[in-house]
Amino acid sequence: MNVExxxxxxxxxxxxxxxxxxxxxxxxxxxxxISNVLKPFDISPQQFNVLRILxxxxxxxxxxxxxxDRMITKMSNTTRLVDKLIIKGxxxxxxxxxxxxxxxxxxxxxxxxELKKMDIAMSNAExxxxxxxxxxxxxxxxxxxxxx
Amino acid sequence: MNVExxxxxxxxxxxxxxxxxxxxxxxxxxxxxISNVLKPFDISPQQFNVLRILxxxxxxxxxxxxxxDRMITKMSNTTRLVDKLIIKGxxxxxxxxxxxxxxxxxxxxxxxxELKKMDIAMSNAExxxxxxxxxxxxxxxxxxxxxx
DNA sequence: ACAATACATTTGTATATACAATAATTGTAG
DNA sequence: CTACAATTATTGTATATACAAATGTATTGT
Numbered sequence: 001m002n003v004e005x006x007x008x009x010x011x012x013x014x015x016x017x018x019x020x021x022x023x024x025x026x027x028x029x030x031x032x033x034i035s036n037v038l039k040p041f042d043i044s045p046q047q048f049n050v051l052r053i054l055x056x057x058x059x060x061x062x063x064x065x066x067x068x069d070r071m072i073t074k075m076s077n078t079t080r081l082v083d084k085l086i087i088k089g090x091x092x093x094x095x096x097x098x099x100x101x102x103x104x105x106x107x108x109x110x111x112x113x114e115l116k117k118m119d120i121a122m123s124n125a126e127x128x129x130x131x132x133x134x135x136x137x138x139x140x141x142x143x144x145x146x147x148x
Numbered sequence: 149m150n151v152e153x154x155x156x157x158x159x160x161x162x163x164x165x166x167x168x169x170x171x172x173x174x175x176x177x178x179x180x181x182i183s184n185v186l187k188p189f190d191i192s193p194q195q196f197n198v199l200r201i202l203x204x205x206x207x208x209x210x211x212x213x214x215x216x217d218r219m220i221t222k223m224s225n226t227t228r229l230v231d232k233l234i235i236k237g238x239x240x241x242x243x244x245x246x247x248x249x250x251x252x253x254x255x256x257x258x259x260x261x262e263l264k265k266m267d268i269a270m271s272n273a274e275x276x277x278x279x280x281x282x283x284x285x286x287x288x289x290x291x292x293x294x295x296x
Numbered sequence: 297a298c299a300a301t302a303c304a305t306t307t308g309t310a311t312a313t314a315c316a317a318t319a320a321t322t323g324t325a326g
Numbered sequence: 327c328t329a330c331a332a333t334t335a336t337t338g339t340a341t342a343t344a345c346a347a348a349t350g351t352a353t354t355g356t
Binding site for chain 1: 341342343344345346350351352
């Protein structure tokens with residue numbers, strides 16, 4: 001994935017700008033791939049993200065602010081996102097007994113089962129995206145990201 | 149930016165998944181920063197992208213499919229995106245005389261002037277995002293991206 | 297106990313985006 | 327030269343997202 005080629009420019013782009021643009025281009029590719037993986041499951045990347053967070057809770061219910069904190073893409077409307085997962089039967093939501101302002105959101109058995117299928121598809125897609133990088137290159141990439 | 153810390157998990161995530169998640173997290177940070185830079189100019193990242201492409205044309209008008217090809221984030225509605233830039237007076241659009249199916253889109257002088265201001269703000273933001281990476285680390289990052 | 301404040305979520309609304317359908321123009325095969 | 331296919335852009339519509347306002351509940355100070 002070459003920046004100059006895609007942008008069709010001959011001019012010299014400053015290294016910082018080039019890096020950011022490069023980053024956005026790669027990100028786009030990743031997003032596309034993720035969307036394709038999830039499309040058969042009729043679930044959006046954000047919904048998938050929420051499901052994974054809930055599973056990671058290991059049975060401890062999550063409330064909305066917890067979800068928001070841990071979501072990759074923060075969005076102001078986790079309520080409606082959870083609504084959609086409820087309709088699909090992947091999560092349930094009850095008002096927190098000890099503090100009725102809060103809600104308790106849990107992944108259902110159906111949700112876990114479906115998530116497992118998605119994981120496999122996702123894992124394959126990830127490997128495909130990153131197939132040209134060696135283990136050490138992957139580590140290097142993570143190290144660089146850590147610095148940001 | 150540490151993945152495990154943000155995801156609040158103690159479990160070992162496979163290197164590939166970790167890289168992708170890491171990528172998405174960094175991307176989110178970049179997007180946020182870009183949005184903040186552009187907010188005072190009342191322009192979306194996509195609109196900014198289109199303006200830059202048009203400037204890069206050096207006077208050669210672009211039609212919609214050219215824009216679509218070069219845009220970082222492809223979206224199906226470049227028409228309405230251009231509409232908004234026209235309202236702001238940053239670009240103009242005429243139907244192509246030689247092929248009336250096509251349109252010719254150009255950046256205006258006002259557009260160029262505003263874009264110059266945005267560039268400065270954007271460049272500062274880019275430097276800020278990448279401030280913890282050395283020149284050689286930036287190059288390394290670009291090299292890794294090239295392989296994807 | 298009451299009012300004021302803070303908290304957690306939900307709802308309203310405007311804008312953005314994705315995808316499909318439509319319209320307008322051009323190219324082409326017979 | 328006409329019918330049909332291909333190209334390019336626009337419009338319609340449903341869903342997603344961002345941001346602000348509203349709702350319901352809990353906490354705090356007096």
